[in-house]
Amino acid sequence: MKDILTAPFMVEMIRTATNMYDHGWDERNGGNISLMLSEAEVKEYLDTDAVIRAIPIGFSAPELEGKYFLVTGTGKYFKNVQYAPEVNLGVVRLADGGKTAELLWGYADGGKFTSEFPAHMMSHVARLAVDADNRVVMHCHPANLLAMTYVHSLDEREFTRTLWQMCTECIVVFPDGVNVLPWMLCGTNEIGEATAEKMATARLVVWSQHGIYGAGKDLDETFGLIETAEKAAEIYMKIAHLPIVQSITDDQMHQLEAHFGVKAREGYLD
Numbered sequence: 001m002k003d004i005l006t007a008p009f010m011v012e013m014i015r016t017a018t019n020m021y022d023h024g025w026d027e028r029n030g031g032n033i034s035l036m037l038s039e040a041e042v043k044e045y046l047d048t049d050a051v052i053r054a055i056p057i058g059f060s061a062p063e064l065e066g067k068y069f070l071v072t073g074t075g076k077y078f079k080n081v082q083y084a085p086e087v088n089l090g091v092v093r094l095a096d097g098g099k100t101a102e103l104l105w106g107y108a109d110g111g112k113f114t115s116e117f118p119a120h121m122m123s124h125v126a127r128l129a130v131d132a133d134n135r136v137v138m139h140c141h142p143a144n145l146l147a148m149t150y151v152h153s154l155d156e157r158e159f160t161r162t163l164w165q166m167c168t169e170c171i172v173v174f175p176d177g178v179n180v181l182p183w184m185l186c187g188t189n190e191i192g193e194a195t196a197e198k199m200a201t202a203r204l205v206v207w208s209q210h211g212i213y214g215a216g217k218d219l220d221e222t223f224g225l226i227e228t229a230e231k232a233a234e235i236y237m238k239i240a241h242l243p244i245v246q247s248i249t250d251d252q253m254h255q256l257e258a259h260f261g262v263k264a265r266e267g268y269l270d
């Protein structure tokens, strides 16, 4: 059996969590990541019959029965992931109709997965329904996107259009736009269900006055998605209080669509 700390998925997870912390997106125990793994890649590093303990999830995700996830731990700090991955991360398999998580590795101090596990699992189900290649759900607190939810309309079309107008490449990176939830109590099944519903139509879901959820095929893509939206929000927060002399027009957006072969969300461009 190979050392799991050398597994490409583990190395990439540790680098991503560290990078997110370094970007200032994950203060204290803020943020969480879940990465779906294939049974074949897990078996290279772990005995999948050796369950350390079974952890009740508090909801059921029957669609994910038997699926494996590498997940950040509850109450854990992203800044510490690189120094003690086996304490701050865990590998779990969903069992019992998706009501239980079987721990196969990690959470070595007796911990468990992020308190946002319901939102993550429901979001995986929602994204897999529209994209069979989706593997990652990521949550963090980027300052400018968060700031925007205090001063900008939360209308999804308006919010998306503003971000698209802030950097030329935004519409190319997230043509599906950004969905927005109003303030809701976090850590609940309710916000999980609301997030998953929003994930059906976009890979980015803003939690007003809290942060953002991103989903994608791999850690790099998902990180890049949030990074691009956050850059756009940063430009917005730099210019929102200034007179706007020019911007990117809808005609120019259509040129970007044609040139890069992307299709903007229906009805979002004039």
Ligand SMILES: [Zn+2]
Residues within 6 Å of the ligand: 030, 031, 139, 140, 141, 186, 210, 211
């Ligand atoms: Zn959060």
